[in-house]
Amino acid sequence: MNLAVFISGGGSNFKALIDAQDEGYFKSQIKYVVSNKDAAGLKYARENNIAYLISKDEYEIIKKLKDHNIDLIVLAGYLVKISKKILDEFTVINIHPSLLPKYGGKGFYGMNVHNAVFENKEKVSGVTVHFVNENLDEGDIILQKELDISKCKDAEEISKEVLKVEHQTLKEVIKKLEEDKCAR
Numbered sequence: 052m053n054l055a056v057f058i059s060g061g062g063s064n065f066k067a068l069i070d071a072q073d074e075g076y077f078k079s080q081i082k083y084v085v086s087n088k089d090a091a092g093l094k095y096a097r098e099n100n101i102a103y104l105i106s107k108d109e110y111e112i113i114k115k116l117k118d119h120n121i122d123l124i125v126l127a128g129y130l131v132k133i134s135k136k137i138l139d140e141f142t143v144i145n146i147h148p149s150l151l152p153k154y155g156g157k158g159f160y161g162m163n164v165h166n167a168v169f170e171n172k173e174k175v176s177g178v179t180v181h182f183v184n185e186n187l188d189e190g191d192i193i194l195q196k197e198l199d200i201s202k203c204k205d206a207e208e209i210s211k212e213v214l215k216v217e218h219q220t221l222k223e224v225i226k227k228l229e230e231d232k233c234a235r
């Protein structure tokens with residue numbers, strides 16, 4: 052599959068996908084990167100000669116995705132709501148740093164998620180990769196992984212532990228989807 056990765060921040064999930072691609076973990080190729088701002092993670096696109104676009108204009112984004120024959124959009128820390136225009140033309144998946152439906156939806160992104168989990172004294176948190184639909188964080192779940200956070204002393208530590216599991220989970224989902232596609 053030809054992948055497009057959408058980012059808004061540091062891009063560690065994007066970097067983990069580049070590494071997985073380079074080690075042959077999955078066959079899919081990252082062909083394009085989109086960000087709504089000059090995100091720090093774009094340095095990985097520049098370092099790996101992956102074409103990218105900084106834009107919020109969906110027509111421009113859709114045109115570039117078509118030019119690059121994208122099969123799958125991967126949202127990795129992308130903080131803008133994807134509209135029906137894109138959803139009608141592309142399959143989109145998203146990685147979320149909690150066990151949806153808990154700690155999902157408007158306002159629940161990045162550290163806001165881990166702060167809420169910590170405030171609520173959760174013993175377990177986790178990661179969810181789901182198909183994206185028009186609502187926030189409500190699409191069909193593809194894979195979830197739990198992790199014990201009972202020893203984490205603050206939200207920062209939860210974030211670090213969850214991020215490690217995200218990096219592992221996202222590449223597993225890409226591999227699974229490309230295998231399913233071949234099966235279909």
Ligand SMILES: Nc1nc2c(c(=O)[nH]1)N[C@@H](CNc1ccc(C(=O)N[C@@H](CCC(=O)O)C(=O)O)cc1)CN2
Pocket residue numbers: 126129130131132133134145156157158159160183184185186187188189190
């Ligand atoms: N269709 C659709 N689009 C999506 C997702 C989805 O599942 N469905 N998943 C999104 C990732 N999850 C979130 C969850 C909440 C917020 C959020 O709450 N954003 C703030 C703005 C954040 C900012 O710009 O700093 C807001 O007020 O809307 C953003 C992305 C990305 N886009």
Ligand SMILES: O=CNCC(=O)N[C@@H]1O[C@H](COP(=O)(O)O)[C@@H](O)[C@H]1O
Pocket residue numbers: 058059060061062063064065092127128129130145146147148159160161164188214217
């Ligand atoms: O889906 C819900 N909200 C979106 C969201 O909070 N995504 C989270 O942002 C982080 C991006 O890290 P990066 O990959 O840039 O290092 C990462 O933890 C994602 O799970």
